[in-house]
Amino acid sequence: MGRHFRPQRVYQTASSFLATNLIPGKAGEAAPAWLKAVESIPPAELLTRPYPIQHTAPNPRAKKPHNIFRPTRITYPEDELRRDFYRDHPWELARPKMVLELDGKDARYRDWSKGLRQPGMPLSGESVVQRQLWLMENTPGMSKQMAYDIARREFYKLRQQEEMERRIAQEEARMVGAYFGKSQIQIGMELEDQTFEAWKAWAGQEIARIEAQRSAAYTSIGDMPDEVVAEDGEEAEAVGAGAMP
């Protein structure tokens, strides 16, 4: 569709229409209601490509830099820590995550000096990463690995507590009459049974098919051995009868 110029030039077009007066003595075009507004508030600059924000320092040794006008990748120090954590704990990715933000000021409600549990945030790998980063930055003599181990162990303790609470809550509920749906093991067993039954049926069909194939291979010579035996039997009887005096 190409570049469009009319939207940017509405003010200039309207002014030139107003300026022309084809019939002297008669009033020209009336100024539109938006004219004064657009006059005092011109449209923004367009179609220029300024040098983009550099999120990482450009390579100083590069003789000829490439793609200097391309937007650069945004990176944070937490990215590496997240990669390491989720590589070590892949099942933490299976936990559901809330992406909805309320007022956008989440970072202001967090104080990572106080521990992993923060208001308005569930316990997750993100807590570990932020705690680790805080430890790395605010504790003298703290290495990345040390901070990771400290944060990780706090995390394990809290997860264990959650597991225990869950287990005890289930026990208490069962004691007072609650019943639950099928457990994962039960579901797994049922699925296995279904698959096995399906396989059994298939196996029976396969056996029947192979039997039919095999018997079909011998169909044309199947009667002959029986006829030959019958004839011999008759002859033998006749011979036997004749031999007897």
Added chain:
Amino acid sequence: MIIRNFAVRHGRRALAAPVPLSSLRALSTESTSMRTAVAEPSTSSPSPSAWSKTPAKADLDRIPENFHKFQDYQRQTQSLGSKVQLRYLPDEILKRPPTDATLEDLMAAQAHIGHNTSLWNPANARYIYGVRSGIHIISLETTAAHLRRAARVVEEVAYRAGLILFVGTRKGQTPIVVRAAELAGPTACHLFQKWTPGTITNRDQILAGGILQIVDENDRPLEGFESHLQERRPVVPDLVVCLNPMENYTMLHECGLANIPTIGIIDTDADPTWVTYQIPANDDSLRSAALIAMVLGKAGARGLQRRKDDAENGQVNWETPRDVQQYITVEMQRKAAEIQRARKEAEGEDGKPLREDPLDNETFRELLEPPHLR
């Protein structure tokens, strides 16, 4: 957790005797009397069970008593358990529109989320902050600056009684667009369905049956313009605000042809030259569209308020449209001619006019022949 019976969840004797005790399990761990009751055989209860299909007369009589007990237990127990708070309601922004959008508001509304880097329009490079997770991130400072500029335009146009059209044709944008037009006042309107091609360029056919009003500076309808409203051309908007320019190319093209300024939400894959005032933001998120539309609607409300305040003081910063002016002039001349004819008829025998000649009146003469037409 599935609880079989309300009585089990909420207490001791929520339902009366008809329920066989063997089908209940004791809830409270304090009293041991309940536990012994559980061990009794089911043959102890003489009356038919509550689970039977035809309840006895005694059961029906107990219903009011049981219902009051039920309500008591509900009242006692409704404050137990977690307090579920409704922290985010999508309608909240429509009910309490914000005057300005902070960078945090814009981020929470996902206005910074652009499209995949391979789908971008390089003309939008100036609005992009960087690349993250394979998508372009729109710079929120740029968004805020452009949004404020657009808001000023909307405010000024509303102040000068310009007709503002809010357009949002995507699914879910209807209430947003309606509310924005509502805020901006009687000179604003909305569109939430497909723009009929030709609504501006072919408006004499498409908008033929449209309802129009002639109003004074206090937005009160004026009488005497019925014939004009039937004959006149349909109006065009003075400003068009589009929440999804990617789906409204025809409309924006017509606005360009008719020389109408437009405001549009420009995503990283959109063409910024289609609109006069760009607002670089995410057009795919209803929350971001709502935030932007509400800010613009509130700006329109401010312009409306200024216009109303001026009108109360007798100050009018807008002109009567040329076609209405011409109609007024023509009507006045026609009426003057009628009066003259009537005067001539009424002259009769003595040749003297019965009433003062209106054409002798200074003010009336000026109304008939306005200075710019002389």
